Structures are given as structure tokens and as C-alpha cells.
Amino acid sequence: MSDITCIATIILAAITQASLQLGLGGLILLYHNSMGKHRRKTTRHLAKNYILGSCAITFLMVCTFCFLIGNFFGGSLSAEWLVVSIGIFAASGSVMWLLYYRKGKKTTELWLPKAFTNFIRKKARNTNDNVEAFSLGLLSSFAEIPFSLAIYFVVANCILNMSGWLQIITAVSYAIFTALPLLVLKFRVKTGKSAIEAQKWRVRNKAFSKVFSGSSFMLLAIFVLAFWVM
Amino acid sequence: MARAKKKITYEYSSDGIKQSILRNAKSAKVAPGWAKQIAERVAKEVDAWIADKEIITEADLRKKIISELEKLNPDIAYAYKNHDKII
Numbered sequence: 001m002s003d004i005t006c007i008a009t010i011i012l013a014a015i016t017q018a019s020l021q022l023g024l025g026g027l028i029l030l031y032h033n034s035m036g037k038h039r040r041k042t043t044r045h046l047a048k049n050y051i052l053g054s055c056a057i058t059f060l061m062v063c064t065f066c067f068l069i070g071n072f073f074g075g076s077l078s079a080e081w082l083v084v085s086i087g088i089f090a091a092s093g094s095v096m097w098l099l100y101y102r103k104g105k106k107t108t109e110l111w112l113p114k115a116f117t118n119f120i121r122k123k124a125r126n127t128n129d130n131v132e133a134f135s136l137g138l139l140s141s142f143a144e145i146p147f148s149l150a151i152y153f154v155v156a157n158c159i160l161n162m163s164g165w166l167q168i169i170t171a172v173s174y175a176i177f178t179a180l181p182l183l184v185l186k187f188r189v190k191t192g193k194s195a196i197e198a199q200k201w202r203v204r205n206k207a208f209s210k211v212f213s214g215s216s217f218m219l220l221a222i223f224v225l226a227f228w229v230m
Numbered sequence: 231m232a233r234a235k236k237k238i239t240y241e242y243s244s245d246g247i248k249q250s251i252l253r254n255a256k257s258a259k260v261a262p263g264w265a266k267q268i269a270e271r272v273a274k275e276v277d278a279w280i281a282d283k284e285i286i287t288e289a290d291l292r293k294k295i296i297s298e299l300e301k302l303n304p305d306i307a308y309a310y311k312n313h314d315k316i317i
Contacts, residue, residue, distance in 0.1 A: 025317035032313060036253030107315035117317050194259040196309045199316055 006158040014177040016216035026140035029124040031195035046133040053137025059175035065156030088150035093217030
């Protein structure tokens with residue numbers, strides 16, 4: 001497979017993963033709690049570490065899947081495994097359209113179990129140092145694993161199909177690309193907007209983000225089917 | 231057999247309300263002086279509302295605070311109301 005096809009698949013996968021909402025919600029929560037009790041500089045550092053945590057887990061997951069494919073799948077996924085991934089993408093897209101957000105017009109509560117969201121809320125409320133913020137970033141990105149598992153599989157497969165040192169650059173770029181919504185939020189807050197305004201934007205555009213995420217999953221399924229299986 | 235929920239009672243604290251409003255105001259990037267005035271006005275209104283009541287629920291207290299905040303600053307009211315509905 002050519003490098004161009006690999007890069008196109010990775011970009012589409014990164015857009016799909018970036019459209020997942022838990023990481024962004026966690027950062028808004030962190031901003032909301034931290035701005036209420038810390039100095040601006042401390043909040044900035046916490047947000048930076050949260051984003052670093054999110055990037056780190058994405059990079060590590062991609063590397064892990066590269067290792068798994070390299071050692072247990074003979075260096076490249078077979079057509080059968082790619083078809084399984086396509087099935088998971090299609091299922092994730094449907095779930096995204098139907099069940100990703102809980103019911104309620106004015107909320108952006110997600111599909112996660114209540115006990116788990118309460119845990120994240122509590123952790124965001126009690127995050128006072130950079131290590132805690134880093135681990136919160138790790139946790140909130142990792143918690144979306146039911147949606148991102150198949151994405152990691154396909155991305156790792158693409159990376160292994162690329163040539164030489166382009167592999168490591170792509171893995172790092174992928175991690176940064178998936179954190180783009182978090183970086184945009186950080187920039188917006190830095191330039192004077194509040195976390196509350198970001199949350200209001202999320203509520204207003206909830207339907208759009210649901211359709212966008214679901215469609216991205218479907219598009220990724222079609223893309224992998226067309227360029228990798230057929 | 232249905233299990234009765236354990237009821238916990240707290241003593242009402244006007245300062246607690248002020249602190250909580252100030253935290254939400256800071257998060258909504260409201261100017262500190264205006265935030266302090268809002269916190270004091272809301273606490274005063276809630277104090278007056280609560281004076282003739284022996285016991286109230288936390289939900290009623292929240293509703294009263296939110297309705298007062300909505301008159302003064304909808305952003306803080308929004309933060310107060312929706313902080314647990316973000317994820």
C-alpha cells in the first residue's frame with residue numbers, strides 16, 4: 001500500500017478519534033474547577049499536563065498496537081481482521097448516532113456509566129498538581145477505548161505499512177492531531193473565553209458533533225473497505 | 231423490599247454559598263468586584279428566603295440560588311446549574 005493511502009487513512013482516523021467528546025469534556029471540567037480555585041498560571045499548567053497526558057496515551061496505544069500487529073499478526077493485518085475492524089467502525093458509527101449522548105436537551109452527558117463519570121468529576125475537582133492533571137488526561141482518553149480500539153488497530157496497521165523513520169513521525173503526529181480539539185480549547189481560554197462558553201458551544205452543537213462523529217466512523221469504514229480490503 | 235435512603239442534614243451556611251458563587255464566577259471569568267457583589271446579593275436573598283423555614287432540601291436551595299443568579303448573571307447561573315452535566 002502506498003504511503004499516500006496510509007497517510008489518508010491515518011488523517012481520517014485522527015479526525016474520527018478527535019471527534020470523541022470525553023477528552024474535551026474532561027478538559028472543560030478541569031478548567032471549570034481549576035479556574036474557580038487556582039491562579040491562572042496554575043490552571044494553564046494543569047491544562048497543559050492534561051493535554052500531554054492525552055497525547056501520551058494515544059501515542060503509547062498506537063505503539064502498543066504496532067507491537068501487537070508486528071509480533072502476532074505477521075506485520076500486517078489480514079483482510080479478515082480489516083473486515084472485523086470495518087464491522088466495528090460501522091457499529092461504532094451507529095452507536096454514536098443513537099447512544100453516545102444521554103438524553104436531555106441541555107446536557108452533554110455521555111454514554112459512560114454514572115459511577116465512572118462521577119469518578120472523573122471528583123478527580124477533576126481534586127486535581128491540584130501537574131501529575132494528577134496528566135493522569136486525568138490519560139484516564140479520560142483511555143476511557144473511550146470501546147470506540148477507539150478499532151481505530152488504533154487500523155492506524156497501527158497503516159504505520160507499519162509506511163517506510164522507515166516516517167513511522168515514528170506519523171505516530172507522534174497522530175497523537176498531536178487527535179489532541180487538536182483540546183489545543184483549540186486551550187487557545188480559546190488563553191485568549192479570553194471561559195470554559196462555560198465552550199460548554200455552551202458544545203450543548204448548542206451537540207447534534208452536529210453526534211452526526212459528525214458517527215459519519216466519520218462510517219466514512220472510515222468505507223475508506224478501509226475500498227482501499228485496504230478490495 | 232425497598233430500602234430507605236439515608237437522610238443527611240447540614241447546617242445552612244451563608245458563607246458557603248458566597249464561596250461557591252465566587253468559585254463559579256471566577257470560572258465564568260466575571261470581574262472579581264462584580265462577582266463579590268453578586269455573591270453578597272444572592273446570599274442576602276437566600277438568607278431572607280430561608281429565615282422562616284426550619285428545614286429545606288438541597289435541591290430547593292440550589293433552585294433558589296440559580297433563580298437569583300439568573301437575574302444577576304446568567305453565565306454564573308449556567309455554571310452553577312450545569313457543572314455536573316459536562317460529561
